[in-house]
Each structure stands twice: as structure tokens, then as C-alpha cells.
Amino acid sequence: MNMEYKSFLIKYAEIGLKGKNRSYFEDCLVNQIRQNLSLLGDYKVTKEQGRVYVNCPDGYDYDDTVSCLSKIFGIVGFMPVVEIESTDWQDICDMTVRFVEESFPEKNFTFKMFCKRGDKSYPKTSPEIAADLGGVILDHFPGLSVDVRNPQKNITVEVRSHAYIYADGYKGVGGMPVGCNGKAMLLLSGGIDSPVAGYMIAKRGVSIDATYFHAPPYTSERAKQKVIDLAKQISLYTGPIKLNVVNFTDIQMYIYETCPHEELTILMRRYMMRIAEEIANRSNCLALITGESVGQVASQTMQSLICTNAVCELPVYRPLIGFDKSEIVEISQRIGTFETSILPYEDCCTIYVAKHPVTKPILKVIERSEKLLADKIDEMVQKAIDEREVIKIKPED
Ligand code: ATP
Ligand code: MG
16 A cells, blocks of 8 residues: 555635535636646545545655645635555554554654544444544553543545545635636736735635836836736735736826826826726726725725716725735735845836825815826827737746
């Protein structure tokens, strides 16, 4: 009997609760796991009796597999499983002993034994199997003891057509499988916040497209590359991302030349939202996503948010709205975007910032200023949209 882990059992909580839709969500999850693991090798992902199994190919890399599974939304936990073809009692006892022997280097912990029996004709009941195997473990490993109330480890044996054994395994990211809840357009800058915002909405099962505004030659190729890198990093979780790169230079200059400078940021933000919304509508996105958080900067006061929100018909998801910067930084470190986000490249918003931007803009006043742009702005907006560059970002690139 080779004790190597050949498969993983996938635990999913939330999507299990969806009644009639359960099967749809499970299929989304299975597809997502297949897609992500296909970058590593020829894994088999199967759904049987309300659970998902991953069978690993020969010579697979254990750590890579764990790292990949720990980035898939919808998985709350996963455990490496040892499986034997037989359900013969002596084989199950041998398997259990070898499992404990090889899975836990330190043999001095408390445990609780569980049994799930799919095969109801098996000569022992589940409680009997659990009790007997607990006894077998205690006989072999004198340092171990049973604690049914607060065990350090849970060990589960399943007896179905085959027998399986596993312990607690790894925590997954949770959430819902990407794609099961439609698509949204992320306004992705090179900062810390927007990649985290995209991650959070994708975690709820939403696929992501992205729009980035740059202002060449005032913003560099490196700044654009930084946004591409960020998109690539979040695509490890979200799957492929269609990144729209919009040239914002002319619009920005025109606003700068035409409108009061202290309103510049708000006016720019309004045009970003309008353009992102139009691209969103063209690509079937059902919402916009930004990294805004109340009060973080002048353009994110509640009054400013009224002004930016007013131009959108699609809902604007702002998952970070109630987060402190330190909390956002924590998530960005955990998901791996922080180091890229803090690279010091210029952002189009910071090029023309006024010394004293309005912090309490009044919508009517902003709308009046915007009328000054009437001559040329619609044409410029259309041109920016039509001439955008579309980059397909894939996690494997
Ligand atoms: P971030 O860290 O995400 O850059 P920020 O703290 O710099 O955010 P702002 O510059 O006010 O805040 O931007 C607020 C939101 O507007 C961003 O989170 C992002 O969603 C969007 N945004 C800002 N600049 C751009 C840009 N150049 N391209 C696309 N979206 C942008
Ligand atoms: Mg920014």
C-alpha cells in the first residue's frame, strides 16, 4: 500500500446551501478547479454524492497543488486524502495506522475519530467503526489520546465503495466560485486599494473585467506595466481578466484648461466612471467596482462620492468603503498585490492635482462646471473609448 496522497477532498459550505441551485454552483466550482489546476497538470476533478474530489496525476507537485487550491473561491477547506480500493476491515485498520504514522511527525496529540459510511450494508455501524479504529490507533501510538470535546486533530474515515482517510487539512479562501454571479467592471489603478476591491467582489463569485486610465506621455510605460502585473496577480484568484487601457490625456488636459482647478479631481473621477460604465455596458458587466473608502482622500468624502456616483446608472460596488487603510494593506499583503502596488510610479490622477481640492463639492456646482466642457467632451469620450487598448490577462502568462 503506497501511502502517498493521491487525491484531495474539497469542502464547500456556502454553495451547499443553495437548494435547487446547488448543482449549478457545484458545477461552477468544479469548472473553476479544473481550469486552475489545468495550469499545473492533468488533474481529474469529479463530483460525486455531493462532494468534490481532485485526483492528482503521477509525479504532481504537492505544494503547488495546495497553493493553487488555496486560491479558488468557493473552497472553504481541502484535505489530502489517502484512498484504498478495498473496504476489508483489516485493510482499513492497516491504512489508518499508516496514515497516522506518516501524516503526523509528532505523535503526542489528542484526537477524535469520525466515520462516515456510504455503504450501509457494511457489517459495522459508523460509531462502531470510529470507536474500533480509535482503539487501533491508541494501541499503536501510546503518545496519542482521545479527546471527544476538544481534540487537537480530527481524523475521518469514510467507507464507501472504497475507503478513504483524512485529517483536518487546509483552510480555503471561502467565497463563491467565480463566474456563478455574473461579471463586473473594476476601475483598476496602480494603487493599493483597487486590486483588493476587485479581489473582494470576485470572492463573491463575480468575474472581473478591468479598466485602467493612463495619461501618456505624463504617465510611463512602467506605470502601465505595473497595472498589468497587478491584474495578473489578482487573476490567480479571479481567472482571466480583460483589461481595457484608456488614454485619458486629452480629456484631462481639456478639463484642466477649462474648469476650476480645485474641482479637477472630481471632474476627472466623473469622466472615469462614465467611460468605465460605457465599456462595462458593452461587455455585459452588471456593476462597477472601485477601491474607494469614506474619507480616505478629498475625492472620497461623502459629498465627493455623491458627485461621482451621480453619473452612473450601474450600481457601483465599493467593498472597501468602511475599511481603514491598515486593514486594506493587510489584505493586499495576504493576496500578494502589496509589493507591486507600492512601486513609486506616477498615476494619472496625481499629475494635475490641485493644491486645495474641494472636499465638499456640491453636485449642482460640479454639473455647472462640467457644462463648460460641452463643446468637445462627448467626442473626446467616444474617441477614448473607441481607441482603447484591450489586453487579455491570463494567470499562466
Ligand atoms: P487606489 O489605491 O485603488 O489607487 P486611491 O486611494 O489612490 O485608490 P483614488 O485615486 O481617489 O484613490 O481612486 C479611487 C478609485 O478610483 C480607485 O480605487 C480606483 O478604483 C479608481 N481609479 C483611480 N485612478 C484610476 C485609474 N488611473 N485608472 C482606473 N481606475 C482608477
Ligand atoms: Mg490611486
